[in-house]
Amino acid sequence: MWGVARFREGREVIMTAGRGAGESKGPGTALAGKVAAITGAAAGNGRATALRLGQDGAHLYVSDINAAALEDLLTELRSRKISAAGGVYDASRVEDAPRFFADTVTNFGRLDVFVNNAGGIRAQPFPDVTEDTWDWTMDLNLKGAFFYMQEAARLMMGQKSGTIINIASVAGIAGGMTLSPPYAAAKAALINLTKVAAAKLAQYGVTVNAIAPGIVNTAFNWRLDDEIGVKQLGMKPGEHLKSRAAPVPLGRIGEPEDVANVAAFLADPRSNYITGETVIVAGGLVTQ
Ligand SMILES: NC(=O)c1ccc[n+]([C@@H]2O[C@H](COP(=O)([O-])OP(=O)(O)OC[C@H]3O[C@@H](n4cnc5c(N)ncnc54)[C@H](O)[C@@H]3O)[C@@H](O)[C@H]2O)c1
Numbered sequence: 001m002w003g004v005a006r007f008r009e010g011r012e013v014i015m016t017a018g019r020g021a022g023e024s025k026g027p028g029t030a031l032a033g034k035v036a037a038i039t040g041a042a043a044g045n046g047r048a049t050a051l052r053l054g055q056d057g058a059h060l061y062v063s064d065i066n067a068a069a070l071e072d073l074l075t076e077l078r079s080r081k082i083s084a085a086g087g088v089y090d091a092s093r094v095e096d097a098p099r100f101f102a103d104t105v106t107n108f109g110r111l112d113v114f115v116n117n118a119g120g121i122r123a124q125p126f127p128d129v130t131e132d133t134w135d136w137t138m139d140l141n142l143k144g145a146f147f148y149m150q151e152a153a154r155l156m157m158g159q160k161s162g163t164i165i166n167i168a169s170v171a172g173i174a175g176g177m178t179l180s181p182p183y184a185a186a187k188a189a190l191i192n193l194t195k196v197a198a199a200k201l202a203q204y205g206v207t208v209n210a211i212a213p214g215i216v217n218t219a220f221n222w223r224l225d226d227e228i229g230v231k232q233l234g235m236k237p238g239e240h241l242k243s244r245a246a247p248v249p250l251g252r253i254g255e256p257e258d259v260a261n262v263a264a265f266l267a268d269p270r271s272n273y274i275t276g277e278t279v280i281v282a283g284g285l286v287t288q
Helices: 044-055 067-079 096-108 131-159 181-204 219-232 239-245 256-267
Strands: 005-008 011-014 035-038 059-064 084-088 113-116 162-167 206-213 278-281
Touching (some): 044 059, 131 162, 206 256
Parallel strands (some): 113 162, 206 278
Antiparallel strands (some): 011 084
């Protein structure tokens, strides 16, 4: 039943009515009957990916640290007749990982797609990075992402199927001038760990890939525009983001749906001969 809020181990869990994983009555068919779990799903790339995978017929288990935004997402999914459940979990906390996946399995019985999406940045360029910012950035973008991936891997090894999609960044490929060295380092490490996991999990029929978005139209960049452009450089709102996006060869900033479309492609079982890869979604800003 929609709207039931219960408490499990002190954390609010928001539920919608979910169909059993075997019943493939989702709006689309590419992921019909599949179960997809997404972290940081309440906004930006995660939200667009949830809507897209749901539209393709997947049952969704969505989580975020922002309970109100998560509830809003679940309302939206329900209005689109997408089968979904969700809970408030912190993607930077290792102890939340087993609970997140246990809840996924409790709701839908299995895990076919894990989108390791939650991430964040604090603008602090070299050589001004504080230890607190280093630890916060690593805990969310690398440590948490790794242990969530490891937990997903164990489930998928047991099933002998599944696919993991790590949301990295072009910052992890390009290096060089970056708004946050720890963020670039964490995303570079996540790309490396994507290859490590892909190599190990191939024998279980499990694939692991990464997506490296460029500059995407989400709150992630609106916050940077405000912090750096408006507060530090005295620019008008939007000006700093526009200047960062100016060199993009395709001439526009990315939209969350650009990332979601690639996630949907990688999640599709017909893409299951791809593993260990990183797909850059950056309008040509960074290539390899
Ligand atoms: N926006 C970009 O330009 C861009 C570029 C490259 C990579 N990325 C990556 O895409 C992913 C999503 O970014 P976005 O742009 O959608 O960001 P966003 O800030 O718009 O949304 C992030 C979501 O994650 C949630 N979140 C934050 N910390 C969390 C935590 N500890 N646990 C659980 N949820 C948490 C937030 O509440 C929010 O709903 C991140 O991994 C980010 O590094 C974004």
